Amino acid sequence: MNAPHQLPRKLRVATTSLSGCFGCHMSLLDIDERLLELAHLVEFDRSPITDIKHCGPCDIGLVEGGVCNAENVHVLRELRANCKVLVALGACAVNGGLPAQRNNVDVNKCLTQVYRNADGVVQVPNDPELPLLLDKVYPINEIVRVDYFLPGCPPSGDTIWKFLTDLLTGRTPRIEHPLLKFD
Amino acid sequence: MFALETAAHPENLRRIAIDPVTRVEGHGKVTLLLDENNKVHQVRLHIVEFRGFETFIEGRPYWEVPVTVQRLCGICPVSHQLAAVKAMDQIAGYGPLTPTAEKLRRLMHYGQMVQSHAVHFFHLASPDILLGFDSDFTRRNIVGVALDHPEIAKQGVLLRKYGQEVIRHVAGKRVHGTGAIPGGMNKALSLAERDEMAKDIEQMIAWSLGAVHMVKQLHETNPGFYNVFGEFRSNMMGLVRPDGALDFYHGALRAVDADGGTIFDQIDYATYQQVLEEEIKPWSYMKFPHIKSLGAENGWYKVGPLGRVQAASFLSTPLAEAERQAMMALGGGKPVHGTLMYHWARLIEVVHAAEMIRDLLNDPEILGMDLMADKGPRRHEAVGVIEAPRGTLFHHYRVDDDDLVTYCNLIVSTTNNNQAMNEAVRTVARQYLDGRVITEGLLNHIECAIRAYDPCLSCATHALGKMPMTVELVDPAGQVISSLSKG
Numbered sequence: 001m002n003a004p005h006q007l008p009r010k011l012r013v014a015t016t017s018l019s020g021c022f023g024c025h026m027s028l029l030d031i032d033e034r035l036l037e038l039a040h041l042v043e044f045d046r047s048p049i050t051d052i053k054h055c056g057p058c059d060i061g062l063v064e065g066g067v068c069n070a071e072n073v074h075v076l077r078e079l080r081a082n083c084k085v086l087v088a089l090g091a092c093a094v095n096g097g098l099p100a101q102r103n104n105v106d107v108n109k110c111l112t113q114v115y116r117n118a119d120g121v122v123q124v125p126n127d128p129e130l131p132l133l134l135d136k137v138y139p140i141n142e143i144v145r146v147d148y149f150l151p152g153c154p155p156s157g158d159t160i161w162k163f164l165t166d167l168l169t170g171r172t173p174r175i176e177h178p179l180l181k182f183d
Numbered sequence: 184m185f186a187l188e189t190a191a192h193p194e195n196l197r198r199i200a201i202d203p204v205t206r207v208e209g210h211g212k213v214t215l216l217l218d219e220n221n222k223v224h225q226v227r228l229h230i231v232e233f234r235g236f237e238t239f240i241e242g243r244p245y246w247e248v249p250v251t252v253q254r255l256c257g258i259c260p261v262s263h264q265l266a267a268v269k270a271m272d273q274i275a276g277y278g279p280l281t282p283t284a285e286k287l288r289r290l291m292h293y294g295q296m297v298q299s300h301a302v303h304f305f306h307l308a309s310p311d312i313l314l315g316f317d318s319d320f321t322r323r324n325i326v327g328v329a330l331d332h333p334e335i336a337k338q339g340v341l342l343r344k345y346g347q348e349v350i351r352h353v354a355g356k357r358v359h360g361t362g363a364i365p366g367g368m369n370k371a372l373s374l375a376e377r378d379e380m381a382k383d384i385e386q387m388i389a390w391s392l393g394a395v396h397m398v399k400q401l402h403e404t405n406p407g408f409y410n411v412f413g414e415f416r417s418n419m420m421g422l423v424r425p426d427g428a429l430d431f432y433h434g435a436l437r438a439v440d441a442d443g444g445t446i447f448d449q450i451d452y453a454t455y456q457q458v459l460e461e462e463i464k465p466w467s468y469m470k471f472p473h474i475k476s477l478g479a480e481n482g483w484y485k486v487g488p489l490g491r492v493q494a495a496s497f498l499s500t501p502l503a504e505a506e507r508q509a510m511m512a513l514g515g516g517k518p519v520h521g522t523l524m525y526h527w528a529r530l531i532e533v534v535h536a537a538e539m540i541r542d543l544l545n546d547p548e549i550l551g552m553d554l555m556a557d558k559g560p561r562r563h564e565a566v567g568v569i570e571a572p573r574g575t576l577f578h579h580y581r582v583d584d585d586d587l588v589t590y591c592n593l594i595v596s597t598t599n600n601n602q603a604m605n606e607a608v609r610t611v612a613r614q615y616l617d618g619r620v621i622t623e624g625l626l627n628h629i630e631c632a633i634r635a636y637d638p639c640l641s642c643a644t645h646a647l648g649k650m651p652m653t654v655e656l657v658d659p660a661g662q663v664i665s666s667l668s669k670g
Contacts (some may be wrong), residue, residue, distance in 0.1 A: 002252070014357070016211070017210075017641075018510065018649075019232065019234060020641070021239075021254055021255060021256050021257040021260075021641050022208045022209060022256065022257040022258055022641050023254070023256075023257020023260065023358045024257065024260075024361060026257045026258055026302070026357075026358050027257075027357070027358055029302060029306060029343065030344075030347060030357055030358070032340055032341070032343075032344045033337070033340060033341070033344075035325070035329075035340060036329050036333075036336070036337070036340070039326040039329060041455065043326075044326065045293065047205060047580065048203075048205055048207070048208070048327060049205075049306060049324055050205065050321075050323075050324040051205050051320040051321075051323050051324065051627065051630075052205075052320070052321065053202070053203065053205065065416055066236065068229075068232070068233070069232065069233070071210075071231060081351075082626065097254075098251065098254045099234050100301055101235075101239040102234070102235035102238070102239050104239065105235065105238050105239050107235075110235065110238040113238065114237065114238070115463050117462070117463055123463045123465065124466065124468060125463065125465050125466065127229070127465050127466035127467075129212070129214055129227070129231070129466055130227050130229065130231055130466070130468065131231055131468075133233055151226055153254070154257065154358050154359065156356075156357070158253075159356070183356075183359075
């Protein structure tokens with residue numbers, strides 16, 4: 001007798017925004033009505049749009065943003081450890097993006113400039129609850145292994161949809177013009 | 184010193200962290216310190232990220248700034264682009280905008296109001312309201328809403344889509360487009376684009392009005408809860424026209440006290456540094472602004488939907504104004520201060536923005552081709568201010584003779600709400616957590632208070648920094664043998 005037919009389990013997707021602007025997550029939502037279609041194909045794990053605070057075993061991890069502080073490193077490693085496929089989503093994750101312009105700046109001078117009060121007294125926030133900043137903003141592939149890089153600031157909703165549906169249906173993701181853009 | 188900000192004796196207290204705060208934009212965490220009886224002694228909302236825009240903008244050409252600084256935020260890029268370009272209009276020496284250029288800027292700004300408020304209410308906050316503050320946390324998200332309330336989720340997704348499409352038609356891209364340039368706009372609107380937007384606008388007005396009515400009905404089911412959850416009194420601030428109407432794109436500053444009495448009115452926003460100042464606290468990268476004349480203790484205020492619709496005298500469109508009156512009737516002539524009222528006010532603003540979009544699309548000037556203002560003398564310093572979806576947004580620049588930025592100061596909307604959000608989480612901690620066994624659902628009450636403000640923590644982390652670090656090698660007698668400092 002045949003085993004009872006079982007529906008394939010839904011793939012689990014985790015997403016996170018490190019040192020990004022949330023624009024890539026907005027682009028993910030720019031798949032519009034297809035978001036409801038996507039919800040039939042996948043379950044969301046840790047993500048800024050769910051209340052799951054830590055990642056469980058997942059099939060796909062989407063990472064927006066570069067790495068600018070110690071907390072970003074922990075979150076990124078948590079995703080890498082739990083996701084079979086890790087994707088650098090957008091310019092900041094791919095190469096640091098605009099926030100990496102801080103890599104040219106003398107941070108010490110800047111700190112005293114930003115956190116000077118009206119009387120000229122410097123008070124840099126230093127509570128242990130604040131994660132340590134890294135010396136530079138790093139692309140995520142300098143911290144963990146990355147399986148796919150999706151460029152764009154941000155990649156469009158259509159680009160993300162094409163990429164995800166390729167991946168979810170077992171095709172090798174192929175992004176070509178006009179979906180492949182770097183701005 | 185604010186109650187519950189700093190515990191007198193933190194050493195013996197238990198720490199609970201909500202980390203990360205979810206269904207908000209950007210990075211934040213809440214820490215609570217409780218004693219053995221679960222009495223709350225300290226509650227803080229920390230902004231933990233730090234990015235550096237104000238500093239690395241220095242040395243860049245001024246015309247690059249509007250498209251650079253909009254990368255502060257992917258939810259409200261249009262507000263940063265417009266606040267920056269309003270300053271750069273003056274720096275580059277342009278006179279008043281052409282009517283078409285101002286209308287196109289307003290069109291994309293109202294489009295942004297619709298999409299940003301929709302994504303916040305439907306995608307991020309509605310799971311709490313529609314599914315329950317302490318419902319199953321694995322389902323408490325937009326997918327859960329889509330399963331239980333498919334029609335509401337669909338309308339939310341399509342309202343957001345409409346706002347994003349308005350932005351795309353004007354600025355070329357949904358997120359981080361161009362559009363506004365110093366002196367005007369870089370592209371006219373085509374007839375086809377106008378008609379594309381016009382065909383759906385009545386539906387959008389109807390849906391946004393439906394969302395206001397849904398919140399109103401939810402309020403009627405449990406007014407005691409909605410009025411009192413996270414309620415605290417505070418001053419409020421927003422931009423108004425000379426006649427007192429709220430204006431999202433341009434106006435003068437008005438601040439009112441908790442009873443609606445005027446603190447200041449019709450203040451030229453270029454002089455913001457004379458009426459506002461910022462305080463630094465060691466436990467957050469986000470500064471704490473307040474009204475200078477009232478001081479840090481009493482001068483803090485609310486911005487964003489609930490603050491500005493009540494600071495203003497009226498809204499200029501009829502459907503939205505009627506809804507504003509209905510909401511304010513609850514206060515019996517005085518402003519309302521319940522934290523969850525933010526959602527109601529926010530949806531009223533969606534109606535207002537949608538009505539404004541309809542009026543603009545019906546205006547023949549929106550299709551004009553005269554996009555650039557006349558050029559006059561250059562200036563070295565200018566301030567651009569706008570009502571972003573989350574509240575009043577200040578951009579202040581100085582530019583040298585070589586066109587390069589020498590100074591940049593940003594006070595973003597969420598920073599203006601810093602003290603108010605901390606006050607909201609402390610009020611909720613007192614109301615719901617004190618002395619009780621802490622559960623996930625109770626902690627979500629804290630997050631619900633933060634979410635009501637729709638904080639944009641990415642925006643709030645623009646200042647660059649690095650933690651100074653000192654390592655000391657100390658011998659058993661406490662003598663420092665060697666010391667190494669960094670940062």
